[in-house]
Every structure is written in C-alpha cells, then in structure tokens.
Amino acid sequence: MIDCAYASLAAHWLPFLIVAAWTAFFFIPGARAKDKSLSRYPDYAAYRSRSYALVPLIW
Incomplete structure (x- = not known):
C-alpha cells in the first residue's frame, strides 16, 4: 500500500507499472511459496479455512 502512495505522489x-510488476513477479510468488512451506504443519488446514489469501481474519 505504501508503494502505491509513493507512486501516486x-x-x-x-511508478504504477513498476509497483504492478513488482507485485506480479515478487510478492505473489513469495506468498504462494510461503503457503506451500506452511502446508507441512498439521494446523495449516484449519488456518487456511479461516483466513483469506492476503489478509488473515483477526476476529
């Protein structure tokens, strides 16, 4: 979000193109790799069922 703020300035x-490219090539693959590495834990299925892909539910 802060990157989009700097791009708007x-x-x-x-700058919006650069932020979109960074998100597509680095952030999303990194998030998928993190989910893959967390899937080895037994409680991951419960966590995945109660959270969104990018923003986990806090309540």
Whole structure:
C-alpha cells in the first residue's frame, strides 16, 4: 500500500507499472511459496479455512 502512495505522489503512470510488476513477479510468488512451506504443519488446514489469501481474519 505504501508503494502505491509513493507512486501516486509521482503523478505519472510509470511508478504504477513498476509497483504492478513488482507485485506480479515478487510478492505473489513469495506468498504462494510461503503457503506451500506452511502446508507441512498439521494446523495449516484449519488456518487456511479461516483466513483469506492476503489478509488473515483477526476476529
């Protein structure tokens, strides 16, 4: 979110493109790799059933 804020301060389309590319090539694959590594734990299925892909439920 802070990256999008910095991109909006630049008032140009290129920073938004850079943030979108970073998200597509680094953030999403990293999140998937983290989910894959966590899947070896027995409580992961319960965690996955009560959380969203990017924002876990806190309540």
